[in-house]
Amino acid sequence: MTERNSWNYRNPCLTMHQPWASLLVYGIKRIEGRSWPAPIRGRLWIHAASKVPDEATVKAMEEFYKEIYAVDGIYDLKFPENYPVSRLLGCVQVVGCSKREELACWKEVSEGVRLEALTDFCWLCEQPQKLLVPFEMRGNQGVYDLERKIYEAAVRGLAPVESPLPIKFPLxxxxxxxxxxxxxxFARFPESKATEMEKSSTLSSAIAGAQAAATQFSKKDQSSHNDAIQNRNIINAKRIGQFESKSWENNKSPAGNFNKGSNRGTQLFVKQGQSSYSEHDGRISSHNQLPRAGSNQHLRPPSKIFTDAMRELRLS
Incomplete structure (x- = not known):
């Protein structure tokens, strides 16, 4: 699988709270639940947030995984000895994403995996690897790129993890x-329906405990994701504005305020959606925003950086 991911991530990383971060890197957790779909495929680095987990949360999650692995006949789980915070822990391979109701009825995966469907979107994770020596670093919101120096140091310190029950999600x-x-x-199996499997009282209690533990971060998770998208759009707007400013200066338009109008039009595209971009002729038009500079004045064809930035904005 290629290391190059969507949205131009080179070395994508996700900051997670403990104990979920370590459980994922140790191969016990196979589904990363989010309120938004996975924007990447391939390697995803896992970073543990700075919040120290309380004992009740750790116990609830460990009990949850004991019970759902028992459904598949696995009774001997080796949990992490500790749950470090503010550390880069390792990585997993994100191979797909599904909705909760889809995963719950997916007969091609085990019952235990289907029981992990607790959130709106389920990121499907395989091939966990952990850092032999997790090292300290600061996290960020949403999915973000690791700094190059951190990546180069981390990739040399990875070791494969033996999962209690390795899984391969079929693409x-x-x-x-x-x-x-x-x-x-659902497109592949239109007749699929989630069948309510018989749950023991201990399994039902474990699921309820896991749901209660996870909901404390659900609103914060959505807020962090929205903030990350907004920050990315601001960065893209600056990149586009810098490109257009240089393009208009080189165009030597007879209109004195043409360059200023171009920048303003680009910002309005990002913030209000009042401008449009055509990949066919490489022009930008803004409704009642850009002054005319003469019928024979056109923008230069946009660079690949500009085209990629516009594509990213559409995806967001």
Whole structure:
């Protein structure tokens, strides 16, 4: 699988609270639950947030995984000895994403995996690797890129993890890493329905405890994701504005305020959606925002950086 991911991430990383971060890197947790779909495929670095987990949360999650692994006949789980914070822990491979109701009825995976469907979107994770020596670093919101120096140091310190029950999620199209996305499971199996499996009282209690532990971060998770998208859009707006400013200066338009109008139009595109971009002729038009500079004055064809930035804004 290629290391290059969508949205131009080179070395994507996700900051998670403990104990979920360590459980994922140790291969016990196979589904990363989020309120938003996975924007990447391939390697995802896992960073533990600075909040020290309380004993009740750790106990609730460990009991949850004991019970759901027992459904598949696995009774001897080795949990992490400790749950470090503010550390880069390791990485997993994100191979797909599904909705909760899809994963719950997906017969191609084990019952224990289906019981992990506790959130709106389920990121499907395989091939966990942990750092032999987790090292300290600061996290960020949403999915973000590791600094190059950190990545180069981390990739040399990885060691494979032996999962209690290794899993391989089948992709609908092995040639397309994004073929396993929300809606694809129902598309393949339109008659699929979630069947309510018999749950013991201890399993039901463990699921309820895991849900209660996870909900304390659900609102914060959505807020962090929205903030990350907004920050990315601001960065893209600056990149686009710098490109257009240089393009208009080189164009030598007879209109004295043409460059200023171009920048303003670009900002309005990002913030209000009042401008439009055509990849066919490489022009930008802004409704009642850009002054005319003569019928024979056109923008230069945009660079690849500009085209990629516009594509990213559409995805967000």
């Amino acid at each position: 609908p199209n092995p040639r397309n890493p994004f073929s396993l996305k929300p809606g694809s499971i």
